Amino acid sequence: MNHFVKEDGINLLRIPTSWQFLVNNQLGGDLDTSNLSKYDQLLQTCLDTGAYCMIDIHNFARWDGQIIGQGGPTDEQFASFWGQLAGKYATNDNIIFELMNEPHDLDVEIWAQTSQKAVTAIREAGATSQMILLSGTNFDSAATLVSSGSADTLLAITNPDGSTDNLVLDIHKYLDEDNSGTHATCTTNNVDAFTTVAQYLRNNRRKGFISETGASSDSSCMAAFCAQNSFINTNSDVFMGLVAWGAGSFSTSYILSLTPSNQNGRLVDNVLMRQCLLAPWNNAHSNNGTMPTRTSATTSITATSPRATTATIASSILVLTSTLLSIPTGLLTVSRGAAASNVPNKNNSTASVSPIDTTGVLILTDVLPQSTLSTLALATGTPPPRSGFGGLITAQSGAPLATSAATPAPESPSSTPAAGAGSIAAGTFTLWTFVFMVAVSLI
Secondary structure (H helix, E strand, O other), X not given: OHHHHHHOOXXXXXXXXXXXXXXXXXXXXXXXXXXXXXXXXXXXXXXXOOOEEEEEEOOOOEEOOEEOOOOOOOHHHHHHHHHHHHHHOOOOOOEEEEOOOOOOOOOHHHHXXXXXXXXXXXXXOOXXXXXXXXXXXXXHEOOOOOOOOHHHHHOOOOOOOOOXXXXXXXXXXXXXXXXOOOOOOOOOOOHHHHHHHHHHHHHOOXXXXXXXXXXXXXXXXXXXXXXXXXXXXXXXXXXXXXXXOOOOOOOOOOOOOOOOEEEOOEEEOOHHHHHHHHHHHHHHOOOOOOXXXXXXXXXXXXXXXXXXXXXXXXXXXXXXXXXXXXXXXXXXXXXXXXXXXXXXXXXXXXXXXXXXXXXXXXXXXXXXXXXXXXXXXXXXXXOOOOOOOOOOEEOOOOOOOOEEOOOOOOOOOEEEEOXXXXXXXXXXXXOOOXXXXXXXXXX
């Protein structure tokens, strides 16, 4: 988990389990102390990384083959289970509740009524602020969420106060011939399916979360999976996050494996992970895939540190103190105004303060609780179309919001906004739009 969060910059881990495991196969019973303790140990390990942690009940809307609320367990039993589980994590805002993994072959209107009772139980247990993901029929497929009526019925679910705050449409989709994730060959990039869902969410002023998707490392999947994930990232106004299956306990030989390999004591991500998950996230939040030209400079800034990068950019992007291709490591606050940079001298022994003329320049400052800050400056006016920020930045007064970073955390030089600088809001949600799954063997 530390590798994914600390080294890859991932900020959410999805931890699957089953209803049966958590109650030790006692339908309608209380949470089993021993089994819950085992699952909680994983969640606490996840939470200790600082990431968001998603509780995934991986039951397909069933208990031993019988549909919940439709001939199987009663709505009351399901709601009681969720109330108990939510009560344990009610005070932790980094927990996300996924009501159910991939319901299928059921009456979605009845399922929505079942889900409503579970949502009410979660909120009444004191978990009033956490995100709850609402999943539809047909394995929660993006291809049918709208046409099946799942989206309409699920988004009618409300909190006890009548609001829909933090109630989010759950979305899954694989790229193989039958959307099962069991075939090596990819036959679609899913852009059409996600376009339909994105437009639906915009029209209804709601949000969705892709809590499961995946592909093999077959050559047919490299372009398709990368295209899908780039599309999701560029539609982050409605898609709040992306979870990829699967890592954790999966072998590196598993068909959809994203498990890193151990090379000389170091965890190394595979090509699929680097190119189709980390890279689209990086590119979407730096320059949408096109690195800025580093010639014909009209402005240049040099940080004299062994790790510093000399950025010489013509009226588009200035990256200070870091390498352009690194993985995102923090959240950003956004400010407008002058800044000063603490730049070590050449022997790296003492630091001096060097003013940087940033009048009319947008400064994005990487906020990391550990130590250092890295800074990205965009030129005056509308961000360049390929900068990655063009669709995210809107003028607004007030406290800056957190958004995602495409710059790494260097070891030394830093830059902070001047006191009293005006602020703007960047992005639409404080949770990063790229996330990752760790699957565990508790099902």
